[in-house]
Amino acid sequence: MSTLTKPSHIGRKISRIRELKDMKQEALAQALGTNQQAVSAIENSETIDDNKLTEIAKALGVTVEAIKNFSEENMINYFNTFTDNDFSNIQGAIGGQNNACTFNPLDKLMEAHEEIKKLYERLLQAEKDKIEYLENIIKSK
Structure with a gap:
């Protein structure tokens, strides 16, 4: 060999x-x-x-x-x-920044949920206004 x-x-x-x-x-x-x-x-x-x-x-x-x-x-x-498990290399690579969350993700989720509810309510109100407008047009004819 x-x-x-x-x-x-x-x-x-x-x-x-x-x-x-x-x-x-x-x-x-x-x-x-x-x-x-x-x-x-x-x-x-x-x-x-x-x-x-x-x-x-x-x-x-x-x-x-x-x-x-x-x-x-x-x-x-x-x-x-x-x-x-030594994160000193990672911290050194990113300038020693602490990457822990500064907010509660569940709170952010709830805020998003509330925003979506408000948007749906506005959409529903717009549809109701449209129906009322069309009914008025039909009644006036």
Whole structure:
């Protein structure tokens, strides 16, 4: 068995990044100005020229280095950093803001319900006025 490592398959990396971004081949093809078959061919290629790779990276919203260095193991490690119960990283990322609710959601729901009731009452009154107006027209004829 050879101790040589398998060469990096750039097409598979592109495919996996596209899938993680919940993007279909057709959408990537449209962003690249090509067709789905061409994207399929790219994803089956072991190597891609740098100009094309730059276009693909831009269409995917990532850097060329992100594509070249992509691995499933790195993704798992990256997402595992978010499973900590330590929220200091999150607070640091948003400027230390406290994101607790400053209002009671039930109160907001009740306010919305009361507003809807008032709107229905106005609609009902408008309909009553319309009926009265039409009845007056009929009586006057």
